[in-house]
Amino acid sequence: MSMSGYGHTGRHHHYATFGPVAQAVSGLTYISGLPDKPPAGWGWSYMDDTGGMYGAMCALTGLYHRNMTGQGQHIDLSQMVASVPLNGPALLDFTVNGRGSRRPGYPPGNRAHWPGTPLVNNYRGPTVAPHNAYRTHPGEYNDWCVIVCHTDEEWQRLVQVMGAPSWASSPKFATAIGRLQHQEELDEHVETWSMTFGKYELTERCQAAGVRALPVQSAEDRVKHDPQLRHREMYLEMEHPALGRHKVQNAPFKLSETPASNHLPSPLIGQHTKEIVEGLLGYSHEELRAGFDDGTFWPTKRARFPYMEEMLQ
Numbered sequence: 001m002s003m004s005g006y007g008h009t010g011r012h013h014h015y016a017t018f019g020p021v022a023q024a025v026s027g028l029t030y031i032s033g034l035p036d037k038p039p040a041g042w043g044w045s046y047m048d049d050t051g052g053m054y055g056a057m058c059a060l061t062g063l064y065h066r067n068m069t070g071q072g073q074h075i076d077l078s079q080m081v082a083s084v085p086l087n088g089p090a091l092l093d094f095t096v097n098g099r100g101s102r103r104p105g106y107p108p109g110n111r112a113h114w115p116g117t118p119l120v121n122n123y124r125g126p127t128v129a130p131h132n133a134y135r136t137h138p139g140e141y142n143d144w145c146v147i148v149c150h151t152d153e154e155w156q157r158l159v160q161v162m163g164a165p166s167w168a169s170s171p172k173f174a175t176a177i178g179r180l181q182h183q184e185e186l187d188e189h190v191e192t193w194s195m196t197f198g199k200y201e202l203t204e205r206c207q208a209a210g211v212r213a214l215p216v217q218s219a220e221d222r223v224k225h226d227p228q229l230r231h232r233e234m235y236l237e238m239e240h241p242a243l244g245r246h247k248v249q250n251a252p253f254k255l256s257e258t259p260a261s262n263h264l265p266s267p268l269i270g271q272h273t274k275e276i277v278e279g280l281l282g283y284s285h286e287e288l289r290a291g292f293d294d295g296t297f298w299p300t301k302r303a304r305f306p307y308m309e310e311m312l313q
Helices: 018-024 046-070 080-095 154-159 178-180 183-194 199-208 219-225 228-230 273-280 285-293 306-312
Strands: 001-006 075-080 131-135 144-148 212-215 235-240 242-251
Touching: 001 046, 018 046, 018 080, 046 080, 075 080, 080 212, 131 183, 144 183, 144 199, 154 178, 154 199, 178 183, 199 212, 219 228, 273 285, 273 306, 285 306
Parallel strands: 001 075
Antiparallel strands: 131 144, 144 212, 235 242
């Protein structure tokens, strides 16, 4: 299993990547952002994680082939190419509809549809309104809640949560088409109401009524304030030999018979060289020491860390 930025063949196989640049060349950056604004890109290295997940799936595919045929094979995975399929709807929109990704009013930001563009799917399935991130009390940088009503029935539920205000009974808001045509006014009304609650209280009120709503959460929110992530043990405290005791991300899935949990901190540079060389590869301790002396396992002109010296004793 070989994983690289551009793959191991082709004129650009030597190109180096990491998440953000792979996202840019794949097209993900181009279709991200607010309407009629320059591409916003992705703030984090999404493809670093996704590239690893593709690698795991590829390895499982190779193992399946091995189990079925008894034959092994080499898998060549490109981080950049693995991100291209994530643009599938944009590809179909170009090849089938002849529309480019940059056009007036697109991308739609937090809305499923933006005024001034045709009432088409816009990559997100049937267009719906309300479908946006709304400010909540007290209106600071991190005070937002996303609310989505996929059907007229869900919209009526939201109306009841809002206390059935008179403006919501207007015929122009009765159907999805009407709400799409009057999204500016609709969002102003919804946000006037949402600003009267904190994002967590607003979420509870909406969810209790069957309205899809969740708070926009910062890293601090997720680690300190999210009760569901706490219940799922998504963040565990762990002692790191250099950094001390901090919370780290746990496995995001639950296995009923073989529970998975992160139990070791991220390794220091070369911390496990002895275990790999002597344990997995079967070399002697003398050969390990020789590999350090001749530069095989560590540059001869670079000082060794104290734990490496302990390893070689």
